[in-house]
Amino acid sequence: MQQLIDSLRSIGEPTRLRVLALLAHGELAVGELVQILRLSQPRLSRHMKFLTAAGLVERLPEGAWVFYRLPSSGTGRALVDSVLSFVSPDDPEVVRDRENLNHVRAARKTAAEDYFNRTAESWDDVRGHHYPADDVESALLKAAGQKSYNYMVDFGTGTGRMISLFKDRFERAEGIDLSHKMLTIARSNLQTDDVPGASVRFGDVIASPFDDGIADLVTIHQVLHYMDQPGRVVTEAARVLKPGGRLMIVDFAPHRNEFLRNEHEHRHLGFEARELENWLVASGLKPYQPITLESQHQSGLAVTIWTADKLPKIGENAA
Ligand SMILES: C[S@@+](CC[C@H](N)C(=O)[O-])C[C@H]1O[C@@H](n2cnc3c(N)ncnc32)[C@H](O)[C@@H]1O
Missing domain, CATH: 3.40.50.150 (Vaccinia Virus protein VP39)
Structure with a gap:
């Protein structure tokens, strides 16, 4: 019961709900979340701590980067999916975050394409x-x-x-x-x-x-x-x-x-x-x-x- 209350408390906050809606599109690195949500890194980190402790996201440190993603299964994932089903995809904040996500992904894709076009010959x-x-x-x-x-x-x-x-x-x-x-x-x-x-x-x-x-x-x-x-x-x-x-x-x-x-x-x-x-x-x-x-x-x-x-x-x- 306490775990459920903690999870609901963690989810019931606008920025954290936006993070979960973003992670529903796939894993993201901290730097990318900062860019998309336009938050400072310390503020984002505080939110991510709550979400991780409540089992609503998984934290995956990898070298100098940290990735976050939704758990693939379990109670945390079921709760996230069920709450997100009530979030309107037309909500202005959700729309703006999705647009920012698309920009971040497109910029990465372009950088990778440029790199491969540059290195193709060698x-x-x-x-x-x-x-x-x-x-x-x-x-x-x-x-x-x-x-x-x-x-x-x-x-x-x-x-x-x-x-x-x-x-x-x-x-x-x-x-x-x-x-x-x-x-x-x-x-x-x-x-x-x-x-x-x-x-x-x-x-x-x-x-x-x-x-x-x-x-x-x-x-x-x-x-x-x-x-x-x-x-x-x-x-x-x-x-x-x-x-x-x-x-x-x-x-x-x-x-x-x-x-x-x-x-x-x-x-x-x-x-x-x-x-x-x-x-x-x-x-x-x-x-x-x-x-x-x-x-x-x-x-x-x-x-x-x-x-x-x-x-x-x-x-x-x-x-
Ligand atoms: C490291 S190279 C490996 C090429 C080849 N498999 C080899 O081992 O020589 C990675 C290749 O993946 C391509 N690539 C990267 N992202 C891709 C994507 N989303 N869809 C298709 N190709 C992609 C790059 O353009 C590049 O040619």
Whole structure:
């Protein structure tokens, strides 16, 4: 009872209600909440303390940044969802906050697009700077198994390297990316690498242009750490997969290289294996034991490969 009263007290305050309405659109860093709500950081921190103590938000410190998000389940989440269902989406403050949120997200997207357009030409060299690309690629091929695939989709394809890597394993492949420069280079690489049956096009991995259940292999190689909503990208990949299809994600294990945020547009400093597994399971996938390739540099960057298969629907055979 006391917990419920504390939660209701915490929620019953205008700024805190606005924070919850914002977090319903996905996780946000403290700096972003400050920008959107136009509050000082100390004031925001006081509100976040209340919300965290009441179990209405989760606090996720990551290097110099702190992220907040709504709990994925439980009483706190049920309470937030139920209270937010009474908040009108047309309320002027809610509308203004949503507009500010869209501006903040658009600015980040533009900065990331500029970065990738700038680095596209050197990307095939840059890829191996933080971890030996050959080691990752052979581990990835091994984890993919001997199976051949009918239709591969590569999320955030960049210069198309994943498509070239898997070229003997699929009949058709499509890659999507938001950087036109990367896509131009990918087209040329796919031609040089002689990959018939493969193409790339402009598309956002948050809302990809693919129909449900068309692919039997989806790859997401070094893309999730740029994302505002990495969990949503996993769900989108699961949507595109056929039952029985395979998702392979490669990303950094948690690290402390803040310069990757400041100089290379990373948003997340790697991912805990468990966190990614939770997203995989929540998206209807069955994860296998992840493989971690330990750090080989002073930077301490380790790489993890997650493999998961989409569960067939009950009464349906796997692809
Ligand atoms: C680090 S590069 C990795 C490229 C490729 N997967 C590789 O490993 O070489 C990340 C790529 O994701 C793309 N990207 C970032 N956000 C995206 C989004 N929302 N939708 C599609 N592509 C995105 C970038 O343009 C960039 O080409």
